[in-house]
Amino acid sequence: MKSENPFDNALAQLASITDIVSIDPEYYEILKNPRRQVVVSLPLKLSNGEAVTFTGYRVQHNNARGPYKGGIRYHQNVSLDEVKALSMWMTWKGAVIDIPFGGAKGGVTVDPFKLGMDDLERLTRKYVSTIERDIGPEIDIPAPDLNTNPQTMAWIMNEYSKMHGHNVPACVTGKPIELGGSEGRNAATGRGVAICVREAVKKYLHKDVKDITVAVQGFGNVGSNTVMSLMEMGAKIVAVSDVFGGAKPIGKKYFEQSFDSLQTSALKAGSVSKIPNVQQISNEELLETETDVLVPAALENQITEENASKLRARMVVEAANGPTTSIAGKMLERGGITLIPDILANSGGVLVSYFEWVQNLSRDHWTEEQVNQRLEEKMMHAFNEVVSLAEKENIDQRRAALVLAVRRVVAAMKLSGWH
Ligand SMILES: NC(=O)c1ccc[n+]([C@@H]2O[C@H](COP(=O)([O-])OP(=O)(O)OC[C@H]3O[C@@H](n4cnc5c(N)ncnc54)[C@H](O)[C@@H]3O)[C@@H](O)[C@H]2O)c1
Structure with a gap:
């Protein structure tokens, strides 16, 4: 299939709304580029004795509205441009669903189906210990994405917590319930x-x-x-x-x-x-x-x-x-x-991740009914906002969602005085 560089796609989407939202050039310039791009080498001796170096990424697009937030994916095609695009989409997603998070994404270029559980665990721990300074409950909070799951998040929490000398459940979301995960997150x-x-x-x-x-x-x-x-x-x-x-x-x-x-x-x-x-x-x-x-x-x-x-x-x-x-x-x-x-x-995932983070920081645990009810309310509200804007501006739903998001992000950047 004819594919497109995902970052070009993300930039084209952003460009498609400039006739509706007049973004000051200096803010547009900031939005086009992620604020930080971390690329790391992850050398690992596999259980079969082979020495392999994997490449890991954490890209932080924008944190005007709150700490960076975004999943981690393991896939053989993970590239910097893919992670950059995904980080930008996370910024818009958090703003559309209206939670106090910015956007980030991470990934490792690896085919996880070719590694055993032991090697996957060691790779995850190596990745976390290498980017430990870039993440944290108030800085950047990872979550599951393609080919990562609650078990991966449990390893991330444990590795991060070991480095900090105490349990830090709010450093990652999508954890198993037993470790402070939220009901309904999966x-x-x-x-x-x-x-x-x-x-x-x-x-x-x-x-x-x-x-x-x-x-x-x-x-x-x-x-x-x-x-x-x-x-x-x-x-x-x-x-x-x-x-x-x-x-x-x-x-x-x-x-x-x-x-x-x-x-x-x-x-x-x-x-x-x-x-x-x-x-x-x-x-x-x-x-x-x-x-x-x-x-x-x-x-x-x-x-x-x-x-x-x-x-x-x-x-x-x-x-x-x-x-x-x-x-x-x-x-x-x-x-x-x-x-x-x-x-x-797909913003329900980051929304309940936000609920998980709130529960972790306040040492609380909500019932599944509470989580699902809040999810329903927030999704309905965002859906109706996008539909109304699409009708008001006579534009399609993608552009309406983006207009809503970009207006919110730019407002936060301006109020904080990013220029
Ligand atoms: N997990 C989340 O909470 C979350 C949140 C928002 C968005 N997303 C997005 O949703 C998508 C799926 O994520 P996930 O968490 O379900 O991942 P996953 O690893 O749990 O599942 C991926 C699924 O896609 C299938 N798949 C992989 N390559 C395929 C191909 N070439 N053709 C057809 N099917 C293929 C796999 O077999 C598997 O069934 C990704 O784009 C991810 O970024 C995930």
């Missing part, structure tokens, strides 16, 4: 995506969520929890996929089994595409499935100029970060396909 991003789907189909397709079909690309944390929440709401899931391929039900219009049984079968088979009695499809076919809503929940650059015209969805809700290239986005708009942008749709 499912938060997917739950927030599902709330956006529910509201967006009501608003733009005039349909109840119970009457819609959805295809979801990616069945990891975000994809599977999106499927779970949508199934709970009564939506019909017509196709799912992961890195090994996709699946459609045979002889039925949608998956009729419960989410638990779908997930258990996928875990047992090693992939959703290997579940018994499903029709195997490719990831390309999944993206081209006839459906009300398509939810890309895997990687960047999935909807491109090559396949945008082949989409048969009426709406795209971006659960992944940057799944649609800038050219493809314009093609969807021309084709009348509504797009709910990543910085709004």
